[in-house]
Structure formats: C-alpha cells, structure tokens
Amino acid sequence: MLFPTDYADARERFRELVSCADFSLESHAHPTKKGPNGENLACDIARLGAMDAKRVILISSGTHGVEGFCGSGCQAELLASGLLHGLPGDTAVVLVHAVNPYGFAWLRRTNEDNIDLNRNFVDHSVPHLNPGYDEIHDWLVPRDWSGPARTEADASIDAYIADRGLRAFQVAMTGGQYNHPDGLFYGGKAPAWSNLIWRKLLRKHCVNAEQVIGIDIHTGLGPRGVGEAICVTSEAEYMKAKALFGEEVTWTGGGEAVSAQVGGSLLHAAHEEVGTERLVMIALEYGTYPIPETLEALRAETWLVARGDAASEQASRIKQSLKDAFFIDEPDWKLAVTTRFMDLVLKIKGSLS
Ligand SMILES: [Zn+2]
Structure with missing residues (x-):
C-alpha cells in the first residue's frame, strides 16, 4: 500500500x-x-x-x-x-x-x-480565553518528564479528573488556548x-x-x-x-x-x-x-519541544510514540x-x- x-x-x-x-x-x-x-x-x-x-x-x-x-x-x-x-x-x-x-x-x-x-x-484581533486550560497548563507541561515535577503534576491531574470528571479535563485541554505558546492545542497569535x-x-x-x-x-x-x-x-x-x-x-x-x-x-x-x-x-x-493514550503521546511531545533535549534518546522514543499514536x-x-x-x-x- x-x-x-x-x-x-x-x-x-x-x-x-x-x-x-x-x-x-x-x-x-x-x-x-x-x-x-x-x-x-x-x-x-x-x-x-x-x-x-x-x-x-x-x-x-x-x-x-x-x-x-x-x-x-x-x-x-x-x-x-x-x-x-x-x-x-x-x-x-x-x-x-x-x-x-x-x-x-x-x-x-x-x-x-x-x-x-x-x-x-x-x-486574532479579539481575545480568546480558556481559563480551564490556564489552570492545567503547568501540569500538562511539567518541568521534567520523569522526575518529581512529573509525579506532582500527574497527581494534580488525577485530582482534577476525580473532582470534575474526565470530560471536563479533556474539554479544558483540547478546546483550544491562546495564552501558552509552549502548550497543547495552542491557536497562535496571528494567522x-x-x-x-x-x-x-x-x-x-x-x-x-x-x-x-x-x-x-x-x-x-x-x-x-x-x-x-x-x-x-x-x-x-x-x-x-x-x-x-x-x-x-x-x-x-x-x-x-x-x-x-x-x-x-x-x-x-x-x-x-x-x-x-x-x-x-x-x-x-x-x-x-x-x-488517554493519544493525549499522553501529545503531551509528551509538547513537553519535549518545550523543555526536553531534542538530541536525546528519550526524544526519539517520544517522537516515535507520537507517530504511532496517529498512524498505525x-x-x-x-x-x-x-x-x-x-x-x-x-x-x-x-x-x-
Ligand atoms: Zn487532526
């Protein structure tokens, strides 16, 4: 094929x-x-x-x-x-x-x-707000991907989902946001x-x-x-x-x-x-x-570009996982x-x- x-x-x-x-x-x-x-x-x-x-x-x-x-x-x-x-x-x-x-x-x-x-x-001449995303951004893109900041971030995400439900979390995350250029589902400041x-x-x-x-x-x-x-x-x-x-x-x-x-x-x-x-x-x-698997792959790749090392072994694994999540x-x-x-x-x- x-x-x-x-x-x-x-x-x-x-x-x-x-x-x-x-x-x-x-x-x-x-x-x-x-x-x-x-x-x-x-x-x-x-x-x-x-x-x-x-x-x-x-x-x-x-x-x-x-x-x-x-x-x-x-x-x-x-x-x-x-x-x-x-x-x-x-x-x-x-x-x-x-x-x-x-x-x-x-x-x-x-x-x-x-x-x-x-x-x-x-x-783009009018503001587009997504306070739901603002609240979770630091957890989605934590300072590290396999250390204490990640553990803490995941605990906060779990607590958020337990409190407000998975659907609310997904809406906040994927609905589009215009405040965090290093974040997920970012819509940009201009065409x-x-x-x-x-x-x-x-x-x-x-x-x-x-x-x-x-x-x-x-x-x-x-x-x-x-x-x-x-x-x-x-x-x-x-x-x-x-x-x-x-x-x-x-x-x-x-x-x-x-x-x-x-x-x-x-x-x-x-x-x-x-x-x-x-x-x-x-x-x-x-x-x-x-x-959840697809969003996790996206989150990892967004973290990699924002805070990770593009030349690392970890980077190739994260990139491969992203490709696998969107193409079987x-x-x-x-x-x-x-x-x-x-x-x-x-x-x-x-x-x-
Ligand atoms: Zn698409």
Missing part, C-alpha cells in the same frame, strides 16, 4: 502520481523551514480539470502534520486507484498535500510555531503560514465553483480503523453531508461526534471563503488508540482506512450526475 515512510517519501510519491495523471501542480515552499534531513518543505496542490469547472472535489491532508502519514497515503491510493478517471467534464479535483509540511516532516501535530491549525482560523496558503488556494480553486465537496483527513480519535465523517459547522451542512455520505455522518454541534466542538478550524475558513450554501466539507477522522503501521488498519476513504470518494462520484 502507498502509505509513506516519511514526509520526503510522501511528497515525492504524490508529485510523481499527479504528474502521471495529468494534474497541474503548484507548490508553496515553506518560507523559512526545512525538514530534518535538510529537505524542502512545501504544501503541494494538484488540480485535475478546468479552472472554470462548476464542481470541485477538494481533498486535503496533513493539517495536523504527523496525521499526514494517513492523509497522504489516502491521496496516493486514490491517485493510483483510477477512481478519478471518468469524472463529468464540469468537475475538477483539487488535492492539497501537506497543509502543514513542517509538522509532517518533524513528527508534530502542530506547525513550526507549535500552532494547532484547527484552532488558528479565528479573529499561520499554512492558514494563509489555505485561504489563498480556496480563493483560486474553489470560490468560482457552484458546488464544492471537501474532505480533510485526520487521525487520532475514535475506534481503531473507523473513519468518522464529521461536520463541524451548521446543521444545514450536516443535513447535506448526510444526504451525500450517509446517515452515519456526525455533527460536533449535536454533541455525538468523536471530536469536541471547536471554532477556528480549517473547515470554518472554507465556509467563510467558499460560502456555506455552496460547500459541504467533512473532517474524516480515523481512530487509532483510546483518547499495520496492514489491517491501512486497509480499513483506504477502504473507507474510497467508499466516500465513490459516494461523491455517485452524487455527480
């Missing part, structure tokens, strides 16, 4: 596959950063179909860096499958590879500034580079279409290998998504989705740019491990992921008459 071994491998394969399939390709090189082996980092955008196509299918990967192992693999499998052949003449396909190439290459969920892109698409690229590509490739159908591929939440199709904006979009993808689509507004309701995501930006009446876009969230390199998982993805693409194809 065509899942990559690292970012450079993913990028090379993507570029090769789109060049064989008559896509036009544009690359947005990262303005300041390189990969761990000095390789170039870029968001690559491939388009098949006329610029004035009435309909656009938009599929993006690597919004959360390390989750790109899965998203890039899905895009490669799709390109190799031939499923994109024979689309109606008025339909274009836009594949966005590695929205956050830095996080993909360096095994981070966040970008070069520790920003979670799905918390970054907010109005990130990837944010600007995302808006620019929507304006170029999507705003002139009458209909845009989008999938942004994620991992780390939900049962192993299950791909939950999640709507994050309005009930109206949720209804459209159910008609298109099936009754199993969930909506964060309804409270039943695996992910919590957060503002400022890339999907919210897509709605702002394209217009809600013309867009239906889901986050496709593939399950890996239970939430096992045939059954990859097969389930691919099958689900192709099924959703077939549903999109079936809706185009």
Whole structure:
C-alpha cells in the first residue's frame, strides 16, 4: 500500500502520481523551514480539470502534520486507484498535500510555531480565553518528564479528573488556548503560514465553483480503523453531508461526534471563503488508540519541544510514540482506512450526475 515512510517519501510519491495523471501542480515552499534531513518543505496542490469547472472535489491532508502519514497515503491510493478517471467534464479535483509540511516532516501535530491549525482560523484581533486550560497548563507541561515535577503534576491531574470528571479535563485541554505558546492545542497569535496558503488556494480553486465537496483527513480519535465523517459547522451542512455520505455522518454541534466542538478550524475558513450554501466539507477522522493514550503521546511531545533535549534518546522514543499514536503501521488498519476513504470518494462520484 502507498502509505509513506516519511514526509520526503510522501511528497515525492504524490508529485510523481499527479504528474502521471495529468494534474497541474503548484507548490508553496515553506518560507523559512526545512525538514530534518535538510529537505524542502512545501504544501503541494494538484488540480485535475478546468479552472472554470462548476464542481470541485477538494481533498486535503496533513493539517495536523504527523496525521499526514494517513492523509497522504489516502491521496496516493486514490491517485493510483483510477477512481478519478471518468469524472463529468464540469468537475475538477483539487488535492492539497501537506497543509502543514513542517509538522509532517518533524513528527508534530502542530506547525513550526507549535500552532494547532484547527484552532488558528479565528479573529486574532479579539481575545480568546480558556481559563480551564490556564489552570492545567503547568501540569500538562511539567518541568521534567520523569522526575518529581512529573509525579506532582500527574497527581494534580488525577485530582482534577476525580473532582470534575474526565470530560471536563479533556474539554479544558483540547478546546483550544491562546495564552501558552509552549502548550497543547495552542491557536497562535496571528494567522499561520499554512492558514494563509489555505485561504489563498480556496480563493483560486474553489470560490468560482457552484458546488464544492471537501474532505480533510485526520487521525487520532475514535475506534481503531473507523473513519468518522464529521461536520463541524451548521446543521444545514450536516443535513447535506448526510444526504451525500450517509446517515452515519456526525455533527460536533449535536454533541455525538468523536471530536469536541471547536471554532477556528480549517473547515470554518472554507465556509467563510467558499460560502456555506455552496460547500459541504467533512473532517474524516480515523481512530487509532483510546483518547488517554493519544493525549499522553501529545503531551509528551509538547513537553519535549518545550523543555526536553531534542538530541536525546528519550526524544526519539517520544517522537516515535507520537507517530504511532496517529498512524498505525499495520496492514489491517491501512486497509480499513483506504477502504473507507474510497467508499466516500465513490459516494461523491455517485452524487455527480
Ligand atoms: Zn487532526
């Protein structure tokens, strides 16, 4: 199967596959950063179909860096499958590879500034407060990872959960925060580079279409290998998504989705740019491990970057654990992921008459 071994491998394969399939390709090189082996980092955008196509299918990967192992693999499998052949003449396909190439290459969920892109698409001119996170930040990112500060921090977290419940803890931790640049689920102080690229590509490739159908591929939440199709904006979009993808689509507004309701995501930006009446876009969230394990891997990696030694043996273990938490390199998982993805693409194809 065509899942990559690292970012450079993913990028090379993507570029090769789109060049064989008559896509036009544009690359947005990262303005300041390189990969761990000095390789170039870029968001690559491939388009098949006329610029004035009435309909656009938009599929993006690597919004959360390390989750790109899965998203890039899905895009490669799709390109190799031939499923994109024979689309109606008025339909274009836009594949966005590695929205956050830095996080993909360096095994981070966040970008070069520790920003979670799905918390970054907010109005930065007004304050965004998360007092719940302020309260737990020092425990989440303690001074040491295997000494007394860690023990103390974990005891405080346990007491917090015992008092207020696991759900309250997860909401405080993952809801997005704008005060701690070295913390978890940090939304940044200004639009990130990837944010600007995302808006620019929507304006170029999507705003002139009458209909845009989008999938942004994620991992780390939900049962192993299950791909939950999640709507994050309005009930109206949720209804459209159910008609298109099936009754199993969930909506964060309804409270039943695996992910919590957060503002400022890339999907919210897509709605702002394209217009809600013309867009239906889901986050496709593939399950890996239970939430506490995934959050622990994220916490360790955030600690490593904030307080640890990047050259240590411990650093490689923490990085590997993060990758493992968001990409299960096992045939059954990859097969389930691919099958689900192709099924959703077939549903999109079936809706185009
Ligand atoms: Zn994600």
